[in-house]
Structure formats: structure tokens, C-alpha cells
Amino acid sequence: MRYALLVLGGPYSHQAAHSALRFAHAAIARGHRVETVFFYHDGVYNASHLSAPPQDEPHLVDAWSELRRTHGTALQVCVAAALRRGLLDAREAERHGKSGASLEPPFELTGLGQLLDISQTHERLITFAP
């Protein structure tokens, strides 16, 4: 089965992102593919490159990046939801006159239209929300 996940919860403050990540690993372990994770609403905070949790806690941003590296999962972030929450890649940071970027590859900014596209091109789209 080709899965896509929609993550609506921010890291640490809610379980949604942790559950989504655990689901992704469980699905992959069963031989399925998790091709795309789309971050929307407070879920966009999962893409913050500046996230620095204590070392004895799971590092969610790194965990998502690792999912991309080992399984090729695309990490897509809604640009409108991201910008209003201070998550900008280098291009957006320059466009808005900000001193630094807070979002870096493998996360990519994209539009809500992409989420609709995902729902049509994957066999399942599962929402993880607080």
C-alpha cells in the first residue's frame, strides 16, 4: 500500500507527530511505502530546522529527515501555514527580508493544492491531528 500522512499537530506539545512517525515506521516494517508526509496547521513546526530538544528526548525534525534519507519519503510543508508561523526556507527568508532560514531540505514548501494531489495519487491519506 502507498501511504501519505497528513500531520496537523506540532511536535512535543501533542502526540500527533509522534504517532505519525511511529505509524510510518510500522507501515514500512510491514512492507508498505510511506511516500509523502504533508505538514499543515501546527504540524508545520515539525519542519523547524532550529528545533533543539534536550538530548534525552526524541528529535522529531531529525527523525523526519531520517525517514526521507532511508525511505525516500517526501516531506512537504504548506507554505501559507508555514510563513505565518515563522517557518521560511532560504528563498522565502530573502523575499521577506529575514536574517535567516528556519526550514531546510529535505523539507520543502509547497501549496495546499499539493495536498489534494497527494490524496488522489496515494492509496491512503491518513490524518494525525491533536
Added chain:
Amino acid sequence: MSEVSETPHGDLLVILRHAPHGSLWLREALDLALVGAAFGQSVSLLLMGDGVWALLQGQGSGPLGQKGTQSTFEMLEMYDIERLYIDIDALEARGLTRDDLLLPVIEVPAPALSAVLAGHRQIVNF
């Protein structure tokens, strides 16, 4: 306002479970509904729980400076989003009646909710 008379159907069902203004849940849910409609999908909304507050009349912008949601709801028809399902038990539990609402809705009693969910190809729950 009417009860479910035809079989619920559509490409995308956006479920609204949060009251407006206190958070971005409603705003960003409606954004997805509007984008879906703009992409030519057949979109329905289902208001459940505190989501029923979203359809109260007179939701203008407030002291927090957020955009009011009334204007967005009034745009729905222009985007051909015409099926607004509402959990009638949630409405009544909050002391509201159909006369308090901004737009005509399709009343859904609890036993019929599953048919609304089953009738849509994709569901996104806000």
C-alpha cells in the same frame, strides 16, 4: 434547513470540529475546502462538536485582528460548496437552533453521520 434527503456524496469532506477565532483550525480547514473547490473537486463540509459555532451569524473580525469567518462562509456558494452538513445533536446541545445560523444546512442526526463519511472519497478532519 433540511434533513439528509439524498445520499451524501462528494470528493472531499472537510470536518470542522473547532469553534472559530480562538485558534486557526477553522480558518485553515476552510482554506483547504476552498482550494479543493478551486481545483474542481466536489467539496462538502461537516460541522461537529464545537465546530457548529462557526456558522453563527455575525462572525466579523474581532479585537484579535483575525479575519472574520462569516465572509469566508458567504463565499462558499461562489465556490460551489453547497453541502453543509451539521451534527444536529451538537447544535442542540449548545442551545442553538437553525435560526441562529448564517447559511442553510443539512441536518444530520447521529445515526446518519456514518453515511456522510462513507459518501466521500476523502475526509480531512480539523
